[in-house]
Amino acid sequence: MTEPMEDFNSYFSSAFLGKKILITGGSTGIGRATAILLGSLGAQCMICGRHQEQVDETLAAIEAKNRSNSMGVVVDLSSKEGITALFAAADEQLGGLDILINNAALGYGSILEGGYEDWQYILHTNLLAYMACCRESIARFEQKRSGHIINVGSMSADVREENSSVYVATKSAIQGFSESLRKEINPLGIKLSLIEPGAVDTDMQEASIDEKREQIKNHEMLRAEDIAWAIAFCIAQPPACDVVDLKIRPRLQII
Template identity: 55%
Template sequence: MEALKDYLPHSVEGKNILITGGTTGIGRATALLLARLGANVMITGLDEQHLKDALKDLYKEAKGEVYDVIADLSTEEGVNATFRTADSHFDKLDILINNAALPAGKVENGSYSEWQRVINTNLLAYTACTAQALERMKGDGHIVNIGSMSADVREETGSIYVATKSGIQGFSEALRKEVNKSGIKVTLIEPGAVDTDMQDQPTQEKKEKVENLEMLTADDIAISVLYCLSQPKRCDVVELKVRPHLQII
């Protein structure tokens, strides 16, 4: 077996990585982990205070370069602004982690404009950012799409959210067939319940669920992302489902 040092610790060192929705939750945890390992990380966010909080930690711990942009990825201009900023810092893009997402409930609730913003953020932005990233991956790169167990469970309480995550699942499968001959890897990660702002529950309740093995932490998914990025060129982690131990699905 190849030495372990050839895998995890050095796999992202010096890589140029863009993480959408990198100011909170899974995106923030992933940005912190990869920055600690020497990656050059750029994060996007919507909320300026969340961005400042994330950058404070990133600047403190990063071994590589750290960049940021405030952008609404539900719009074409937000996507374009993100990649204009990326171009000002990176000569190429090695890794795109599509993570930015909004919660959504039943189709019986909400309005057209609300559904449109969710679908644009959760699905269209993934495709638009991927298209832009592929232009900047010169024959070698990795697209990681953060999906959700909702694509399989299809809970009745979140039909709009389910629609977006099911779309990401299908997009990821087809995308891999489209780009793998170009040397681009595609990975879909589908977490179960995770202690993030997406979970509309009191903080203490979520902490108790983590302790009771009913909920994951954002760090758990960050480590999963690192595992997928750390495989040798010959090895693709195509789909990774990560569930809390006591979340039986």
């Protein structure tokens, strides 16, 4: 019988020490905030992004927390080659994997905008990359019958705003994919959590910096750091507990 957890603070402070975590889209927005937080808590994080300058800046921000325990790689996850390069780097530099945080995604508007190649790039990045990264991680997790996948989705999957049909399609797919995959991998000892934020201050939001600050002040938009803490909460659960689906929205975002 598992002993009850009586001191959450002690458990939480030790839940991340030495954990090997791969964060896609870890150089901006939610991924960046998550890498900085988990790195500061003692995790060994590998991040990826499409631009070297952003990857380097995030690693420097982690090191500024007196933690030089993270690393980064520049890849484009819209291609099979990018996925292969990411996991080759993870195998070599992390030397193992405990947690995958699937976060890399791009915003997009309506199917009435752009053309086939534009939609294809978004689908490859926002959906196929999630699927491929899950499969690669599961291949590593199932050997030890443990591991945790966290898919960062969006409440757009439920709200389904107009003028966002391409993005909504990808996040709706992530929602269904996550629910089905969780049932497939739980018997293998692997956890899967889906986090679906509302409006968050990231590059996807088209508002100006001042407008976003005002929305955050008015509780109409979340900070990326808020989602990072939600991710940490999911990770820090005891082994017998699963956070299956966590929806988190600004208090005054009417959705």
